[in-house]
Amino acid sequence: MNNAKPPVSPAAVEELIEAATVLSEDHGDLVAEAVRAASEYPLDDERAARLYTKILTILNEHTADNLADDERAAVAARIRHQVEDIVASVERPASEQTGGVTFIEHEGLTRREVLPRQTFNGKFVPMTEGYVDVETLKLWKGNHRLTLVVSEFEARNGRSPSSDELIELMQGTIHLPSLDKSDPFNLKPLADSIARKGVEVPPIVTYDGEPKDGNRRIAASLLVLHDKGYAADQKQRARYIRVWQAPQGTTEDQFNAIVVSRNFESEYKERWPEFIKGRMVVEEYELRKEQIHGRITASVVKQIRADVAKDFAIKPAEVDRYAKMVYWADDFAAYHKEQGEDHSAVDYKTEKNVQWFYELDAGKGNDKLTRQLDNDDELKAVVYDLMFHVLDSGAQVRDLHRVIADAETAGMLLKAHETASRNATDALDMVEDAITEAKRRNVRRRAIGFEDFLKTMVDRLGTTPPDQWRAIDTKLLLEVQRVMTSTLGSLEGQVLVRNAHGENVGG
Amino acid sequence: MSAKPTTDWNENLKQIVTGRFPEGLVRMLERRYPGASSGAYEDAVATGFEKLAKKGPIENPKGYLTTVAKREGLRHAKLRADERLARLYDNEDGEHEDESLPRGVEWDDPVHDEAARNEVIALMREITNGWENHSLKQTTLLIIEALKYDEPIENAELTERLNEILGDDFDSATVRQWRKRGLDRLRNALIEADHLPDKETTS
DSSP states (O other): OOTTSOOOOHHHHHHHHHHHHHHHSOOHHHHHHHHHHHHHSOOOHHHHHHHHHHHHHHHHHHHHTTOOHHHHHHHHHHHHHHHHHHHHTSOOOOOOOBTTBOEEOBTTBOSEEOSSOEEETTEEEOOEEEEEEGGGOOOOTTOGGGHHHHHHHHHHHSSOOOHHHHHHHHHTSSOOTTOOSSSTTOHHHHHHHHHHHOOOSOOEEOTTSOEEEOHHHHHHHHHHHHOTTSOHHHHHHHHEEEEEEOOTTOOHHHHHHHHHHHHHSOOOOOOOOHHHHHHHHHHHHHHHHHTOOSOOOHHHHHHHHHHHHHHTTSOHHHHHHHHHHHHHHHHHHHHHHHTTOOHHHHHHHHHHTTTHHHHTTOSSGGGOHHHHHHHOHHHHHHHHHHHHHTOOOHHHHHHHHHHHHSHHHHHHHHHHHHHHTTOHHHHHHHHHHHHHHHHHHHHHHHHHHHHHHHHHHHHHHHTOOGGGGGGSOHHHHHHHHHHHHHHHHHHHHHHHHHHHTTOOOOO | OOOOOOTTHHHHHHHHHHTTHHHHHHHHHHHHSTTSOHHHHHHHHHHHHHHHHHHOOOSOHHHHHHHHHHHHHHHHHHHHHHHHHHHHTBOTTSOBOGGGSOTTOOSSOTTOSHHHHHHHHHHHHHHHHTOSOHHHHHHHHHHHHHHHTTOOOOHHHHHHHHHHHHTSOOOHHHHHHHHHHHHHHHHHHHHHTTSSOOHHHHO
16 A cells, blocks of 8 residues: 555546546537627626626736836726726616625525624624625725724825725735735734634624624635635635624614624633643544554655644644643653652643643754653653752753753753752752853854864865866855855954964964 | 737737626526525636636637636535535534545545645546557547646647647547547546446446
C-alpha cells in the first residue's frame, strides 16, 4: 500500500469524467435557450445591475491596472454608465423581495418568525429570519465602526462611497492614509472562521435590507467569496448567511437598542484554558494515528496533522506544539506523583503553567533541553524539581537550555537545586544568576565561533586551486566579490586602528 | 488553436454583454439547476467572462461562456445535493457515518482538493496512454488536458488540434465520434479498474 498518494475516490473520478464530458461537448441548444431567455425573461433591475457590473468590471480589469485613483474612478463611472444603459434597454419585472431582502430556501429553512421573540436592551423587536445571498446585502454607511472611514473618503473624494467602495474600504483594497494596514478591520481571521463554519450569529437588517448589526461579518463573508484562496465549499458556506430582518416601521430607538445590545453587552464567554485545548487536540491526533492500518509514513502523519488542525481551527504547527507540550506535561506530572507530591497540587501546577512545557523545547538541535532531558534522568529530576518548587516564569524555563550547555552555569543550577529544599527564594536568585551568566557566555561563544570560522576560511581559501573558481556560478561569484571587497575594507580599518595603538601588526 | 485573433475582440465581448446574453445564461441555469441563490448563478456566468478575458479571442465565445456556466451550475448543484444528502445521513451526535452513506456521497466537492484532482487526472492519462488506437488516444488526451485546466474544448478546437497532431484533415463529425467513443472507453476502463461503480450492476 502506498500511503503517500491521496486515495482516488469514486466520487472524484465520477466528478471529473462528467466534467470532461461537459467541457468537450458543444452546447448549441443551451446557447439558443439562453438567447431566448434573455429576451423573454429579463432579470429585475437590481439583479441585472449586479450581474453586468460584475462582468464589465472583469472585462475592464486589465485597463484599470496601474491607474491612478482618479483614472480608476473614471473607469468605474464608465462601467456604471454602461450598466445603467443595459439595465434600461428593456422593460424589466418587479423585484421579488420582502422589503429590501431576498430570502432563499437554504439548509431546509424558509423565511419564518424568530422564536423566542427577541428583546434588545429591554426593547421588544419582532424579527423575521431566513437565509440570504450575502452579495444581495449592502453595508450600512451609518455604522459607527465606519463613521471615520466614510468621512475621510468623503473629504478626499467629495462624495460618499458607493456600496462596493464601502466593502473595499473595509477589506482594505481601497487605501486611505489613516488606514495604514492592509486589513484595517481585521477581517481575515473572521473570514477564515466563516469559511470553516459559516456566519454563526445572524446579522440584523432593516426591512429594506440595510444591516444595522453584522457589517463586519458581511464584509468578511464577501472577502471569502471574492478571494481566490478559498475553496468552492468554503465560498458556498460564506455565500448563504442567516439574517434577522426587522419589521417595517422599526423605530431608530429600537435599532439603537439592537446595536447597543449586540456591541456592548458582554457574553461573559471564558476562553478554554490552553491545557484543555491541547489535550483535546492531542487525543484526537493520537486516535487518528492509531486508526491507520499499515505503514505510517511522514506524509500520512502530515495529512493527519493537517486534518486535525483544520477540525480544531488551528494551524498544523500548533498540533505539533500541543503534542510536545502535553507529552512533557504528562511526564512532569508523573515524575512528581512518583515522588510522593500531592496529586492535586501536581495537577494544578501542571495545568497552571502548561506554557512552560512548550518553553522546555527551546534551543536548537542537540542544545535543546528536551533532548538532554530524554537522555539524563538526573538532569530531568533537577529541572522538574526546580520547575515545581522554585521557578516562577516561563522565561526562566526558556533559558534553561543555555544554562545546561555550559559546565560552569550547569554547576550553578545544581547548587540552586540543593538550596531549593532549604530556601526557595535563594534558589530562585541562584537560578537567575545562572541564566544571566549563561547569556553572557553565549555572547562570548559566538565571538569564538567567528574566530573558528575565519580560521577555516583561511585554510580553505588558501588551499583552493585557481581553476576551482571556474565552475562557480557568475551570480555567486559576484556576490563573493562584493562581500570580500567590503570585508577587506573592514580588515584594513582594523589594522590601521591597531597600528595607531602601537600594536606591531607586521605586513 | 481555433482562436482567430481579431482587433475588435473587446468590442465582440461587449456586444455579447449589451445583447444581454449573460442574463439569458442566468435564466437558463436557474431553470436547469434550481435551488441556488441569485448570486451563485451570476457568479457562474461571470466566471466564464473571467476565463474568456484571460484566454483571448476564440471562434465561439457564446459557446465557451455557456460551457463554463453549465460546468459551474452543475458543480454548485452537486455541492448542494451532497450537503443535503450528508445532512440526511447525520447521526444523532451530528457526526458522519460513512457506512450509512450511499457510495459517492461526500461532504465537500470531492475534487476541490488539488492533490485528489491531480491524482484522478494522472490515472486517466495513464489509462489512455495504454491505448493502441492512436486517434482515440490523442482525442481523449486532449480532453484530459482541457480538464486539467478546467477549460472548455469545443469540437472545432478539438478537430483543429487533432489535425495538427495527427497531420491529417479529419472532419468535425469524425472527431465528435472519437470524443464520444474515447470518453466511453475511459469510463469503462475506470469501471473495470474498480475506480467507478458499474451503474448497470449497482442500480
